[in-house]
Amino acid sequence: MSKVFITGANGLLGQALVETLKDVSVVVASGVEAEHFCPVDGVEYLQLDITRAANCNDVVKNLRPDFIINSASFTHVDACEEQRELCWNINVKGVENLARVARKIGTHLIHYSTDYVFNGTDGPYSEGDYCEPVGYYGRSKLASENVIRQIGCAGTIVRTCVLYGTGKRVKQNFFLWVLNNLQAGNKITVVTDQFNAVGTQKILETSWKGTIHLAGADYLNRYDFARAIASVFALPEDLIVPITSDRR
Numbered sequence: 001m002s003k004v005f006i007t008g009a010n011g012l013l014g015q016a017l018v019e020t021l022k023d024v025s026v027v028v029a030s031g032v033e034a035e036h037f038c039p040v041d042g043v044e045y046l047q048l049d050i051t052r053a054a055n056c057n058d059v060v061k062n063l064r065p066d067f068i069i070n071s072a073s074f075t076h077v078d079a080c081e082e083q084r085e086l087c088w089n090i091n092v093k094g095v096e097n098l099a100r101v102a103r104k105i106g107t108h109l110i111h112y113s114t115d116y117v118f119n120g121t122d123g124p125y126s127e128g129d130y131c132e133p134v135g136y137y138g139r140s141k142l143a144s145e146n147v148i149r150q151i152g153c154a155g156t157i158v159r160t161c162v163l164y165g166t167g168k169r170v171k172q173n174f175f176l177w178v179l180n181n182l183q184a185g186n187k188i189t190v191v192t193d194q195f196n197a198v199g200t201q202k203i204l205e206t207s208w209k210g211t212i213h214l215a216g217a218d219y220l221n222r223y224d225f226a227r228a229i230a231s232v233f234a235l236p237e238d239l240i241v242p243i244t245s246d247r248r
């Protein structure tokens with residue numbers, strides 16, 4: 001069994017990774033918080049702020065995992081515009097800290113990036129397409145990818161988009177916003193010209209390296225996604241009003 005060290009384990013993706021990988025790997029989870037929100041039998045939890053280089057170094061060297069999976073990130077897109085230094089520290093410097101120690105001890109780093117590295121005008125995108133982020137969050141995530149490439153550790157960069165689901169104390173996401181509003185009987189307007197797919201994947205078995213776009217098989221705009229949520233949960237679809245981005 002491979003040993004997997006997961007950062008950001010209290011986040012939406014981190015919680016799902018721990019739950020998925022605990023049966024096929026020896027998982028050590030970590031988060032910036034003192035407490036593991038979703039403690040799991042057999043999974044050790046450590047507190048780790050990835051912006052602290054010395055701590056990253058010590059923890060990873062001590063554990064010597066086969067894989068580091070970095071799901072820690074500053075993900076609030078609007079707050080990234082306001083708190084640029086904090087955003088850069090977490091999304092770029094933190095990743096640099098992990099990439100440096102990964103290279104030092106020959107560990108494979110799996111890192112999550114985003115479709116926000118593209119300008120969004122000409123999707124769907126493939127891995128080799130030109131990156132042109134329009135906001136600070138996207139710029140920081142593109143820089144996080146580049147720092148891994150520059151440092152040259154064994155690495156996989158997974159670009160994904162619109163993760164959805166539930167978890168303990170997870171932040172609001174599109175899925176929860178639609179669900180909560182429809183359950184409360186609220187009318188919502190949802191754009192028809194922003195397309196997403198959903199997905200996640202294990203790369204551990206193959207040790208695949210490089211940059212990969214990871215998404216589900218369906219190519220949906222947000223409006224159709226919202227209607228699918230209503231349908232699955234037997235909620236009224238007529239509360240969902242289609243709109244285009246320029247009229248929001």
Ligand SMILES: NC(=O)c1ccc[n+]([C@@H]2O[C@H](COP(=O)([O-])OP(=O)(O)OC[C@H]3O[C@@H](n4cnc5c(N)ncnc54)[C@H](OP(=O)(O)O)[C@@H]3O)[C@@H](O)[C@H]2O)c1
Nearest residue numbers: 008010011012013049050072073075112114160161162163
């Ligand atoms: N959610 C999406 O739709 C989406 C789409 C595309 C790509 N992604 C990427 O997928 C990854 C996971 O996203 P997510 O939705 O799971 O985000 P999330 O729920 O916000 O989880 C991120 C986790 O990182 C933690 N964190 C923040 N600063 C940290 C630090 N200095 N050290 C250690 N941990 C820290 C956060 O803790 P606090 O909450 O306490 O700050 C949070 O638990 C990110 O790389 C994101 O860019 C997400």
